[in-house]
Amino acid sequence: MRKELFGLAVLLICVSLVSAQSTKTSTHVVPTGKGWGVEAVQGMAPGLGKPYAVTTGNGINYHNGPVMHGTVNVYFIWYGNWTNGAHASDSQSTVTLLNSLFGSSGMNNSNYYKINTTYGDTTANVSGGMVLAGSTTDNYSQGTRLRDAGVKTVVSNAISSGRLPKDTNGLYFVLTSSDVRETSGFCSQYCGWHTHATLLNSDIKYSFVGNPDRCPSSCEEETVSPNGNSGADGMASIMAHEAEETATDPDLNAWYDSGGAENADKCAWKFGPVTGTLGNGGYNQVMGGHNWLIQMNWENSRGGGCDQKLGGTFYTQ
Amino acid sequence: MNRWLVFIVTIASIAFSCPTLSIAQNSPHAPEAAPGRILTRTRLVVQFSELENAWLDAIKKKNSSALDRLLDDSFQVWSSDAPAPTPREDWEKSAFATPVVPFRIQSMSARDVRSDLVIVNFQLLAPAQAGKKTRPAFYVVDVWSKNADRWQCTDRYISPLVLPHATITARPTGKD
Numbered sequence: 001m002r003k004e005l006f007g008l009a010v011l012l013i014c015v016s017l018v019s020a021q022s023t024k025t026s027t028h029v030v031p032t033g034k035g036w037g038v039e040a041v042q043g044m045a046p047g048l049g050k051p052y053a054v055t056t057g058n059g060i061n062y063h064n065g066p067v068m069h070g071t072v073n074v075y076f077i078w079y080g081n082w083t084n085g086a087h088a089s090d091s092q093s094t095v096t097l098l099n100s101l102f103g104s105s106g107m108n109n110s111n112y113y114k115i116n117t118t119y120g121d122t123t124a125n126v127s128g129g130m131v132l133a134g135s136t137t138d139n140y141s142q143g144t145r146l147r148d149a150g151v152k153t154v155v156s157n158a159i160s161s162g163r164l165p166k167d168t169n170g171l172y173f174v175l176t177s178s179d180v181r182e183t184s185g186f187c188s189q190y191c192g193w194h195t196h197a198t199l200l201n202s203d204i205k206y207s208f209v210g211n212p213d214r215c216p217s218s219c220e221e222e223t224v225s226p227n228g229n230s231g232a233d234g235m236a237s238i239m240a241h242e243a244e245e246t247a248t249d250p251d252l253n254a255w256y257d258s259g260g261a262e263n264a265d266k267c268a269w270k271f272g273p274v275t276g277t278l279g280n281g282g283y284n285q286v287m288g289g290h291n292w293l294i295q296m297n298w299e300n301s302r303g304g305g306c307d308q309k310l311g312g313t314f315y316t317q
Numbered sequence: 318m319n320r321w322l323v324f325i326v327t328i329a330s331i332a333f334s335c336p337t338l339s340i341a342q343n344s345p346h347a348p349e350a351a352p353g354r355i356l357t358r359t360r361l362v363v364q365f366s367e368l369e370n371a372w373l374d375a376i377k378k379k380n381s382s383a384l385d386r387l388l389d390d391s392f393q394v395w396s397s398d399a400p401a402p403t404p405r406e407d408w409e410k411s412a413f414a415t416p417v418v419p420f421r422i423q424s425m426s427a428r429d430v431r432s433d434l435v436i437v438n439f440q441l442l443a444p445a446q447a448g449k450k451t452r453p454a455f456y457v458v459d460v461w462s463k464n465a466d467r468w469q470c471t472d473r474y475i476s477p478l479v480l481p482h483a484t485i486t487a488r489p490t491g492k493d
Binding site: 148185187188189190191192193194195215217218219220221238241242245249252262264265268269 | 356360
């Protein structure tokens with residue numbers, strides 16, 4: 001029996017990380033003279049009469065699906081109690097802060113969000129535009145224990161009831177107060193997620209982000225945060241992550257690497273240098289009139305890397 | 318560390334995490350689930366993925382000093398089909414003498430039971446082999462304890478899994 005134990009233990013532990021790189025999806029790489037290649041893939045740019053080039057070779061691969069073009073419209077669905085809930089962040093303070101982050105002077109056309117403009121499809125690149133276009137509330141219509149299907153229903157109901165418009169170029173955030181559980185792994189496996197579904201005969205992109213004050217050690221980098229609201233500040237980074245990924249991989253078939261990581265996944269919980277002290281209100285972005293600690297994003301140029309702004313320095317942590 | 322506390326906490330962790338794991342694995346195919354979703358991994362999952370990968374790398378490089386940083390002196394491996402745990406010394410000797418297999422970590426979850434105690438659950442998958450319908454896979458529970466600002470694994474619980482190729486998607490779910 002001892003030999004069996006050794007065998008199993010050794011088999012289990014004697015492992016190495018798989019770091020294989022997948023092959024590219026297209027076959028024609030054209031040098032640009034800028035240090036990276038462009039792949040010419042099927043498709044024509046409107047009005048140009050020639051294929052639109054997709055930049056690759058920067059540690060993340062294109063899988064032929066569409067990206068979101070033009071200004072992405074963001075919609076908030078505040079689910080649960082965002083007035084006077086269990087935590088101080090279950091309040092209108094959080095609503096106000098996140099409204100500013102996604103308002104026209106927030107991430108929209110910021111140097112940070114413009115990192116996303118290095119991604120495209122056969123039609124065009126992602127724009128730097130992303131603005132809050134509407135919001136609504138949901139008073140626990142699916143209870144305090146949400147399943148993935150419940151999140152989908154929350155979005156569907158918001159649209160079908162007319163509280164939010166049906167927008168195929170939109171991203172619908174379901175934002176839950178700290179008393180709401182998401183039973184598919186919130187706090188143990190994930191802090192948020194994004195996906196898409198056919199709702200009301202349209203391809204709708206949506207995302208779940210819960211109040212991280214429910215599990216600070218799992219989903220917050222700082223409990224003393226830049227805006228004195230650890231829940232809102234924690235949500236800001238997770239929402240930025242989901243927004244970046246949704247724009248570049250809305251249908252889960254466009255941009256991700258050989259390990260399945262989308263652009264923001266490759267920089268998850270990496271912030272780069274901060275002003276102040278990390279863990280005590282340190283921040284790395286100023287947008288919408290507030291300081292924020294927001295994770296970096298993967299830039300699809302110059303060989304690829306995590307940075308805080310388009311064309312900025314690449315950081316590993 | 319109180320072994321009984323670790324044991325109870327670990328069993329509780331497994332009990333709580335198994336339904337979650339099952340849901341997560343099946344979610345792309347479950348009738349009422351979303352058609353697939355990309356997760357933002359928790360800070361703990363990212364942090365302990367790095368530690369687990371550093372551990373794998375230390376084995377690959379036969380780096381004892383790296384293992385010293387990652388493993389508690391009392392580290393031991395508990396297997397479902399073994400009568401007694403394997404102590405660190407015996408495990409390390411065997412590990413360094415065995416050819417490296419390129420396993421891959423997926424479906425990790427992490428729970429902080431206390432500020433200095435984290436239970437990590439994940440699967441180890443061997444590479445798919447042509448012509449074979451299954452491939453080696455293991456369910457692993459690691460107990461990490463914080464000793465003076467350094468996380469070290471004190472116990473590993475392992476059990477073999479049988480995963481058909483069909484359950485392994487070409488498009489990772491983001492849980493890896």
